[in-house]
Amino acid sequence: MIQRFIRTLVGMAVATAVIGSVSAQDSKVADELAKYREALADGNPADLLEVKGEGLWAEKRGPKNASLEQCDLGLGPGKLDGAYAQLPKYFKDTNKVMDVESRLVHCMVSLQGFKQEEVTKQWFSRPGKESDIEALVTFIGAKSNGKPINVPATHPEEAKMAKMGEYIFYRRSGPQDFSCSICHGQEGKRIRLQELGNLTTKDGAGFAMKTWPSYRVSQGAVWTMQRRLIDCMRQARWPEPNYLADSIIALETYLQKTATGTVMETPGIKR
Amino acid sequence: MKLKIALFGLLTAAIAIPALAQKAPEAPGGKYAKEAEQMFRSSFRTDNPKYWMSRLDQDDTMKTCGTYRDNPPRKVGEQIEKANRTTIRYPVDGKLIGDWKEGEKLAAVGTGGHIGFIQPDPAGRVRGGNCYACHELAKKELAYGTIGPSLHNFSKLRGTSDDIIKYAYDKIYNSNAFSACTNMPRFGLLNWLTPEQITHIVAFLVDPESPVNKD
Numbered sequence: 001m002i003q004r005f006i007r008t009l010v011g012m013a014v015a016t017a018v019i020g021s022v023s024a025q026d027s028k029v030a031d032e033l034a035k036y037r038e039a040l041a042d043g044n045p046a047d048l049l050e051v052k053g054e055g056l057w058a059e060k061r062g063p064k065n066a067s068l069e070q071c072d073l074g075l076g077p078g079k080l081d082g083a084y085a086q087l088p089k090y091f092k093d094t095n096k097v098m099d100v101e102s103r104l105v106h107c108m109v110s111l112q113g114f115k116q117e118e119v120t121k122q123w124f125s126r127p128g129k130e131s132d133i134e135a136l137v138t139f140i141g142a143k144s145n146g147k148p149i150n151v152p153a154t155h156p157e158e159a160k161m162a163k164m165g166e167y168i169f170y171r172r173s174g175p176q177d178f179s180c181s182i183c184h185g186q187e188g189k190r191i192r193l194q195e196l197g198n199l200t201t202k203d204g205a206g207f208a209m210k211t212w213p214s215y216r217v218s219q220g221a222v223w224t225m226q227r228r229l230i231d232c233m234r235q236a237r238w239p240e241p242n243y244l245a246d247s248i249i250a251l252e253t254y255l256q257k258t259a260t261g262t263v264m265e266t267p268g269i270k271r
Numbered sequence: 272m273k274l275k276i277a278l279f280g281l282l283t284a285a286i287a288i289p290a291l292a293q294k295a296p297e298a299p300g301g302k303y304a305k306e307a308e309q310m311f312r313s314s315f316r317t318d319n320p321k322y323w324m325s326r327l328d329q330d331d332t333m334k335t336c337g338t339y340r341d342n343p344p345r346k347v348g349e350q351i352e353k354a355n356r357t358t359i360r361y362p363v364d365g366k367l368i369g370d371w372k373e374g375e376k377l378a379a380v381g382t383g384g385h386i387g388f389i390q391p392d393p394a395g396r397v398r399g400g401n402c403y404a405c406h407e408l409a410k411k412e413l414a415y416g417t418i419g420p421s422l423h424n425f426s427k428l429r430g431t432s433d434d435i436i437k438y439a440y441d442k443i444y445n446s447n448a449f450s451a452c453t454n455m456p457r458f459g460l461l462n463w464l465t466p467e468q469i470t471h472i473v474a475f476l477v478d479p480e481s482p483v484n485k486d
Contacts, residue, residue, distance in 0.1 A: 124389075164307035167300025170340050171311065172333035174326045175384055175463050176456040181341055183418075191404050191416040192381070230389070238326055239319035240387035247314035250307070 046138055046215040046222045046267035053139025056132055062112030071107035073100065073140065084144035085264050088253045090155040097161040099252050101226050102244045104136055123243045124227045127220070134213070137224045141213045141266045148263050149209060151256035158253060161246075165254025168247055169200075178236040180251070194271065205259035211268025218271050225252055298338045316388070323386050336452035348451035355447040360459065362466040367440045367473055374475030375482065377468055378402040379412070384463070400443070400464060400472055405455065408475070409482035418454050425476040427484045439473045 057068045073083035074091070088099040094106060101123075108114045125131040153162040172179040183191060184199040198204035212225045223231075229248050230241055241247055300307045312327060332351050335343060343351065361367065380399020385392040402408060405418035408425075429435050441448055444459030444466070458464040464472070475481050 160303055163299075163301050163303045164310060167304050167307035167337075168311050170299040170337045171308075171329075172337050173329050175461045177333065177461065178456075179337065179341075182454045185341065186418070189416070189418045191418060192414050193416075196418075234385055234387050234390060237384045237386065239315050239323040240389065241314045242316050245314035247311045250310070 044215055044267055044269050046213070046269075049135045049138045049222050050142050050267065051139075052130075053135035053137070056136055057139055062108065062114045064111065064113035066111050066113070068104075068107055068111060068136070070111055071104070073103055073107075080140060080143040082144050082147040082150075084141045084266075085147045086150045088151065088158070088161065088249050088256065090157040097157050097249060097253060099225070099244075099249045100137055100140055101133065101224060102249060104133065104140070105244065120243055124224070125221050134222050134224060138213050138222050138267055141264075144264045145266055146263060148261050149206065149256055149259045151253065151260050153253060153257045161250050161253040162257045163254075164246075165250035165252070168251055169254060174237045176237050178238075180232065180236075183232075183235075199255060200258065202258060202261065205255050206262025209255055209259040210262045210264045211266055211270070213266060214268035214270045216270045222267060223270075296340060299340060319387075326386075332447055332451075332457075339452065341452045341454070343451055351451035352448055355445045355451075355457070355460070356441075358460050359441050359444045359448060360466060361440070362470060367436050367470055368477060369467065369470035369472075369474045371471070371474035371478040371481040373468075374471035374473070375409070377464070377472055378408055378475055398463060400458060400468075402472070410486045411482060422476060423483060425483050426479065431477055431479065436473060436477055439476050440469055443469050443472055 060067050070077045072078075072091075072093075073080065074086055074089045075081075075083050084100055087103065088097050090097050091103065096102075098106065105116060105120060108119045109116050120133070122129060122131045123133050125134055151158070151162075153159045169180040170185075172182070179185075180199070183196055184204075186196075187198045187201075187204070189196050197207050199208060209225075212228065213222050214228075215222050226243060226248055229251055230243070233241055298304060315324065315327075329337075332355060335347060335351060339347065377400045379402075380397055381401040381404055383392055383396050383398030402422070403412055403415045405416045407415040407417075407421040407423050410423060425439070426435065442455075443464070445457045446453050446455035447457055456463065459466060459469055476483055478484070
């Protein structure tokens with residue numbers, strides 16, 4: 001991961017050098033670079049969040065004063081190694097295909113007794129307002145590091161969810177005619193200077209999906225996959241989906257299925 | 272009689288085989304497409320105002336392009352192009368070429384039109400053409416995307432004839448009039464840019480004094 005990160009850093013440096021005289025751009029890129037250097041100096045800031053998540057996982061909390069240690073993320077109660085890499089997945093107890101975030105929230109509600117509205121209120125962090133969910137997902141994600149993504153979507157409900165994700169991926173709408181495919185359906189393209197992979201191939205989807213959750217330098221925060229996709233819908237100029245919406249889980253199922261076999265490297269560092 | 276049937280069978284087989292051989296890939300979503308559409312629509316926050324939600328409506332072009340994964344067969348593509356050609360509207364004074372300096376600004380602006388509750392654009396934020404997101408234009412702007420081809424030296428390479436000016440205007444107004452299911456937005460049709468703003472961007476592309484052609 002650090003190697004990739006350094007490559008990005010070099011890329012940014014080259015971009016600054018080339019851009020040279022373009023003043024506004026210049027200072028913006030310089031700012032960005034400074035942030036990268038800062039981030040690099042102390043390692044991935046997401047590592048801290050991972051530690052916090054580990055604490056939250058084991059801590060007795062909520063009306064039921066229980067920890068999350070009995071939470072079943074698909075491999076059995078408390079089994080965390082490789083759990084993130086095999087999500088989204090069909091769960092019998094809820095009769096739903098769930099991603100890591102919806103399953104985690106399910107555990108916080110069923111095991112700890114929290115109310116769903118309460119526990120998802122701060123589903124992503126804002127400056128000065130940390131998010132437990134972000135910390136927990138970072139911790140759970142890291143427990144799949146080195147494990148291949150494994151979402152074959154063989155259960156009929158999973159297969160259906162992957163298909164529905166594919167449908168949404170190609171669906172155009174809005175005042176700019178956008179679909180996910182417009183920005184992520186071709187090899188080797190970029191939007192401004194941001195590289196966009198082809199998420200419809202194993203290589204492209206794998207390269208992207210293996211790094212999530214990721215620390216985003218430009219945002220100064222770890223983003224979960226829900227956060228990433230909800231922001232892409234904002235970029236598409238669409239209205240805002242619900243947190244944990246089926247449409248997001250369907251897209252995740254489609255992307256993870258496509259990425260299946262790629263070894264996880266999380267938490268990542270992104271622009 | 273029997274011979275006729277046999278002949279007919281042979282003929283259809285001959286026609287069917289090449290058709291089968293180049294059968295288009297299945298439409299995204301397969302048999303779940305209808306259900307997926309409903310699920311997608313019901314996935315949005317209920318406090319999104321109605322006029323935001325209307326951004327999810329699709330016209331025929333959007334629907335067809337999705338069905339064919341952005342690559343419609345040529346026949347279907349031609350129909351899309353024909354339908355889109357009829358939508359192009361021109362400024363009242365009929366002048367298609369405006370002020371390249373205004374066009375330069377519009378080509379660079381990538382903001383505007385973001386909605387939602389997390390990070391919407393403030394009201395009244397200028398909506399730009401965001402051409403640099405996908406195209407190289409003036410040489411001095413290096414932060415350009417590559418989803419579309421380079422437009423650097425646009426009129427140096429193609430001239431400044433009335434036909435070229437009209438082509439540039441029409442292309443920006445409705446990109447799908449020329450290439451069905453392109454990744455380029457239909458700026459005029461979808462009211463993202465006004466006809467007047469489009470004439471400024473045309474000038475940015477075509478005017479010999481514009482940095483697109485000068486450097």
